[in-house]
Structures are given as structure tokens and as C-alpha cells.
Amino acid sequence: MSGLPIPIEALYGAWRLVSERRTILETGETVDTAPDNAPSGYISYSRDGRFLGLIVRGTRPRATDIAAITDDQGTQLFRSMISYGARFEFDGYTVVHHIDISWNETWTGTTQVRDVSRDGDRLIYRTRPAPHYIDGKPSIGILVWERVGDGKEGPPSPPL
DSSP states (O other), X not given: OOSOOOOGGGTOEEEEEEEEEEXXXXXXXXXXXXXXXXXXXXXXXXXXXXXXXXXXXSOOOOXXXXXXXXXXXXXXXXXXEEEEEEEEEEOSSEEEEEEEEESSTTTTTOEEEEEEEEETTEEEEEEXXXXXXXXXXXXXXXXXXXXXXXXXXXXXOOOO
């Protein structure tokens, strides 16, 4: 850990994914995760200790209608995304997500740890070493997030 801790208040709110790269541990090479098509994603931290996130990557199939999605398209859609909800803890340097719902049941009930630094209105996440979903090579993910809006949560929306 280096530098001053990030106050938890700076984490609250919504963040948009700006870039996603990974460092392959075996070679030290840093590469874009989806070089042909930038990933898209959002994360959100609330004051009640909840986290929600969604990332989609690459060129994703688009059926003419939901009933027309083929099994192959469904597989491609599943493999080109990450999404989960969690309780979170933050100590100013590291955020710990205790996952209780996910797109991939192998993550539900697990803990994901991200080392966090800040550059102005951007958060930089570094994942812990793990096999990468593309090729299984042990890697560290580097995700850069930019604040959406002013980060202040207003009053709850009225009921529908």
C-alpha cells in the first residue's frame, strides 16, 4: 500500500468502466482484455454496504428478439460478461466484495478482493492474481473506473 487512504465517502456512487487491461504474470506483458472492442460496464457502491456491478466485453450477439436467441448466442452472451452483487468492506486501500449473487454460480458465496487507488475522479482496481477467463493464464486485472455524476446519493426514488 502506498499513499494516503481513500475515504470511503469517495467510493459511494456509480462508476463507468474506462479501460480494462491485464498483466500476464508469466511474461509481465500488459494487454487490453478486449482489444477489438472496448469493454463496457458500471459499478455502484451504496452507503448501506452494497455493491452491484456489470461488465460486458467484445462483440456480443444481438438476436432479433429475446425468443430468437440461439443456444450458441446465449453461451456467447454468458461468456462475455461479469455481473454480481455483494456486501463490501473498504479500508481505504482494498475493497472486499462478499458475493451473494452472480451471473456465474461459481462466484456466489466467494470473496473478491481489489486493491484500489485513485487518480482524480478515477478509481484504479487491481485484482489479485488468478487464471484469466480468456486463456487461463495467471494474470492481474487492471480496471479504470470514472465517476458517473457527482457521487452524492439523493433521496430514494418514489415508489412505482
